[in-house]
Amino acid sequence: MGLGALYEHELDAHGVGAVMLTHKWQPTDLLAPHSDIDVRVLIPQAPADWEEWNHRLAAAHTAAVGRELAHRRLLEHPPGFAFTVAEADGRLVTAPELATWSLISGSARDFQRWKSRAQMAPWCEVDERFYRGILQARLGGRYRLAADSTDNVVEDIAAYQRHCVAWHYLAPCWFAAAALATRTRCPGKTAALTQWRPDGLDGYAELFLRHAEDRLEARPQSPQQLLRAAHVALEAAMRRVPDSDDPAGRGEDHARTDWSMTAGMLRVRVARWLYYLDPPPGVATDYLIRREAKELRAATRTLTALAADEGTSAQRLAAQMAALVPTGPTTVGTLRATLARWHRQKSTVQDFLSHTPGDVHP
Incomplete structure (x- = not known):
């Protein structure tokens, strides 16, 4: 079952x-x-x-x-x-x-x-609030890896922490940025990373999709290295997001x-x-x-x-x-x-x- x-x-x-x-x-x-x-x-x-x-x-x-x-x-x-x-x-x-x-x-x-x-x-004001709320909850130092508790994780803590960086921080923000930039409602994180790739952002999207598709290298990055990469990727992605409006x-x-x-x-x-x-x-x-x-x-x-x-x-x-x-x-x-x-x-x-x-x- x-x-x-x-x-x-x-x-x-x-x-x-x-x-x-x-x-x-x-x-x-x-x-x-x-x-x-x-x-x-x-x-x-x-x-x-x-x-x-x-x-x-x-x-x-x-x-x-x-x-x-x-x-x-x-x-x-x-x-x-x-x-x-x-x-x-x-x-x-x-x-x-x-x-x-x-x-x-x-x-x-x-x-x-x-x-x-x-x-x-x-597209309406409800969409703006929904997607910008995702960004506001995580950007500007608000995301803290230490707050993603490992208490109930039963295997490979480092892999779980990499997952947290990619899937609790980078991917939701990418998802929200894609929606705001295109004014369309993306169904999920993987779809956003696959479909929204403005010039210069392909490499970042691929890096974090490798996590999703379990295509990690023999020596994967540490959670802290991945977090630094996520900060850089999102700084670049946010330059493609228009200022807030009230449609x-x-x-x-x-x-x-x-x-x-x-x-x-x-x-x-x-x-x-x-x-x-x-x-x-x-x-x-x-x-x-x-x-x-x-x-x-x-x-x-x-x-x-x-x-x-x-x-x-x-x-x-x-x-x-x-x-x-x-x-x-x-x-x-x-x-x-x-x-x-x-x-x-x-x-x-x-x-x-x-x-x-x-x-x-x-």
Whole structure:
């Protein structure tokens, strides 16, 4: 049984009720044994109890990780998003996010329709934010190799660190730069390195594709050497990226997708926190707990913008949810306290996570 089928089986066995599973990036972007699978869950409708649903999801993920030692890394964390089919069908999943998806299970016909629409949608401000966000998170010294934990890596630490430089730093930035330079939504990292090669950048693209295709030399570069090469390559690539612009402004449609994307991310947070706080024996999660802070800060910024002057019931709901999201560093204590707070404010959390963003006004 493949990993995707195994994961689908565990979700079914625990009553998660997924009708489609996808993962971020293309199959060629997932490099065994180092790449983890970032799953997106699609469900037919919002559950009556999101908290209970998250407990099921966490239990399913824990069971899947426990099947094999390598799953500690391959299934590093529970899914990153949960959406309803209606949200995906109603274009409430942003086009740049959906363009990266690959199907694990579910309706291939629906999936291909969504992917085609995502590729054909006009370029807009949402795209600019998505791709520039990838760059802003990594460039200017923000990427730190030491922050890519090796705690759950079970073989060849140096090879994993080279993978981190190539696939967590260079390739995502190349992917984003290619999209911004061409105003097209590239499906993945390998495709970007293969297809976007402005004059003078062929050698850099080939260097990092050799990593992807396992064509390393007999004496491969050290992670630090590869990191220096990545800095030089990206400095050259960024000269081909145009300055930021705002092709369509922020309208109500963007507010609706902002709501859905934020809700989609927050819907699975409880499952992540439960897994991080009580992982299977031998699984390290401290670095994953620290990483939550970045996602939660982004959610708070979006919720605050959506709340605006709190003139509508939806805006007031966004403000109430923003108040429940921690904004500082994330620790074991932070997550435990937030789980307790969300349980006490269960009706607010349930209302926000299940809200259909039809009346959101920026």
